[in-house]
Amino acid sequence: MRKLMRRAVAAIMAFVLAVTVTPAAQAANRDWLRNDSTGQCEWDRAQNWVQYCTVWSPSMEKHIPVHIQPAIRGGNAGLYLLDGMRALPDRSAWTTDVNAAELFVDSNITLVMPAGGAGSFYSDWDGPATFNFKQPVKYRWETFLTQELPSYLETNFGVARNNNSIAGLSMGATAAISLAAKHPDQFRQAISWSGYLTTTLPGMQSLLRLALLDVGGFNILTMYGSTINPRRFENDPFWNMGGLKNTDVYISAGPGIPGPADAGYPTGQKISGALLEWFSAYSTTLWETKARATGLHVTADYPKTGLHNWMNWRDQMIRTKPRILDVMNAW
Numbered sequence: 001m002r003k004l005m006r007r008a009v010a011a012i013m014a015f016v017l018a019v020t021v022t023p024a025a026q027a028a029n030r031d032w033l034r035n036d037s038t039g040q041c042e043w044d045r046a047q048n049w050v051q052y053c054t055v056w057s058p059s060m061e062k063h064i065p066v067h068i069q070p071a072i073r074g075g076n077a078g079l080y081l082l083d084g085m086r087a088l089p090d091r092s093a094w095t096t097d098v099n100a101a102e103l104f105v106d107s108n109i110t111l112v113m114p115a116g117g118a119g120s121f122y123s124d125w126d127g128p129a130t131f132n133f134k135q136p137v138k139y140r141w142e143t144f145l146t147q148e149l150p151s152y153l154e155t156n157f158g159v160a161r162n163n164n165s166i167a168g169l170s171m172g173a174t175a176a177i178s179l180a181a182k183h184p185d186q187f188r189q190a191i192s193w194s195g196y197l198t199t200t201l202p203g204m205q206s207l208l209r210l211a212l213l214d215v216g217g218f219n220i221l222t223m224y225g226s227t228i229n230p231r232r233f234e235n236d237p238f239w240n241m242g243g244l245k246n247t248d249v250y251i252s253a254g255p256g257i258p259g260p261a262d263a264g265y266p267t268g269q270k271i272s273g274a275l276l277e278w279f280s281a282y283s284t285t286l287w288e289t290k291a292r293a294t295g296l297h298v299t300a301d302y303p304k305t306g307l308h309n310w311m312n313w314r315d316q317m318i319r320t321k322p323r324i325l326d327v328m329n330a331w
Contacts (some may be wrong), residue, residue, distance in 0.1 A: 029074040034156040037063050048101035050111075055152045059124075059140035066149065067092050067113040068157060069101040075108035076160040077328040078153060080145065080187075082172030085215050087118045097310040103317060109330035110159050114149070117141050119211075119218040121199075122168075122175035123235055127222035139223075141175075146183050165328055167191035167320075169313045170280070174199060177251075177287075178235055181243035189248040189327045193316045194280045194308055197237040197251070197287035241291055248327045249298045251288060252316050253281035254306025261311035273307030280308065299323075 030049040033041045037056035044050040044067055051070070054063040071077065081094045092113035094100040104111055120129065120139045128136035153159035166187045168176040173195025180190030199208070205220065205227050212218035224231035233239045256278030258270055265273065281302060291298050301319070306312040325331045 030070045030072065034068075036152075036156075041068070044095065046095035046099060046101050048099070048105045050095065050101045053152075053156075055144075055149055057140070057144045057148050059143040059148065060138045062138075064144060064149075065090050065115040067095050067101075067111070067115070068153075069104065069111040070157055071108045071110045071330065072106060073108045074158060075110070075330050076158055076163055077109045077330045078112050078159040078164040079104070079109050079324060079328070080112045080114075080164060080166040080176075082114070082122055082166070082168030082175055083117065084168075084170035084172055085119055085211060087116060087120075087172075089116050089118070091115050093310070098314045098317060100317065103321060107321075107325055107330055109165075109325065109328055110153070110157050112149070112153065112159070114145070119171070119215040121171055121223070121235070122179065123223065125223050126225055126231070127219075129219065129222060130217050131219055132217070142179065142182075145179060146186055150186065161186060163188065163328065165189035165191065165324055167193065167317075167324075168195070169193045170195065170276075170308065173197075174237060177237040177244075177249070178240060180247055180249075181237065181240040182234075184243050184247055187247065189324065190244065190250075191320060191324070192237075192251045192253075192284065193313050194253050194277060194284075195237075195251070196280055196283045198283045199236045200232055200238065201283070201286075238287055238290065241287070241294065241296060244291075244296055248323075249291070249296065250301070250320055250323060251284050251298060252301040252303070252320075253277060253284040254303050254308075254312055255281055256307060257305045258307055259303070259305025259312075261315060262305070262307045262309065264311075265307070265309060269309070270307060273309050276308035277306060277312075 036053040038054045041051040041053040044052040092115045094113045120141050122141040124142045125139040129139045130137045150161045166176045173192035180187040209220045254277045256274040
């Protein structure tokens with residue numbers, strides 16, 4: 001009887017300690033600002049313990065802004081979130097259009113949300129990205145994301161170089177799948193929300209040329225050179241998927257049919273969103289077919305409705321959050 005009472009008291013004390021001590025312990029990894037390339041990170045307006053840091057990129061010769069939410073209990077897993085084609089130079093859309101940090105505020109994974117990279121496909125370009133030769137834009141995003149940023153994250157946030165997930169939307173989704181395939185030692189998981197996973201399809205070069213000119217006057221020929229340059233194929237998820245054989249892969253795209261989440265968008269955005277999402281679904285299903293034929297284990301989700309917009313990407317993030325935390329052991 002006494003032994004039973006002692007166990008009961010011990011259980012009660014353990015519960016009390018968990019309730020009273022855990023919040024402080026959880027905040028301990030988040031309540032102090034880390035160093036960055038200009039001195040010290042700042043608290044970000046996205047709140048939820050997000051720090052706004054600058055990371056020096058020797059390859060691009062500039063400071064890159066990165067929004068970082070430390071893991072709640074100091075876990076060493078990282079989740080890289082990549083933007084779309086119109087990425088802003090100083091803010092990640094994952095802190096504005098979707099407050100990813102709010103969704104992951106109780107998770108033991110470090111959110112890594114780099115700003116900048118509009119039209120870059122997060123790749124290393126062969127030459128200046130724009131036609132402004134007086135002020136050339138140097139894009140070396142693959143080098144930054146796979147060499148320079150991991151070193152900073154490991155030193156200042158305890159993120160392991162070999163325990164990361166990478167996810168993105170649209171252009172960022174294309175990059176997420178490609179980078180994970182090329183760097184399997186860094187990324188254990190790759191997630192594509194409305195990506196374009198067949199960038200060397202006939203006609204894609206012309207479509208991308210127009211898109212890049214529209215986004216920021218970018219010169220597609222300085223990305224990988226001519227249409228027959230081997231680098232185009234090395235960076236196409238359709239051709240480099242062999243690197244994903246040990247990676248957890250999740251892909252999704254809507255049919256381009258408006259649903260409840262799309263109701264508030266203007267007609268023009270609905271039309272463009274329908275076309276973009278339909279083509280994303282077409283590209284994604286082609287990629288999935290080849291991936292399964294080559295023996296890759298892929299999870300695919302094709303909702304019955306959905307356009308190319310942030311409401312649907314937020315829904316996808318909510319849907320895939322448990323999978324991310326399961327794979328990365330980051331609950």
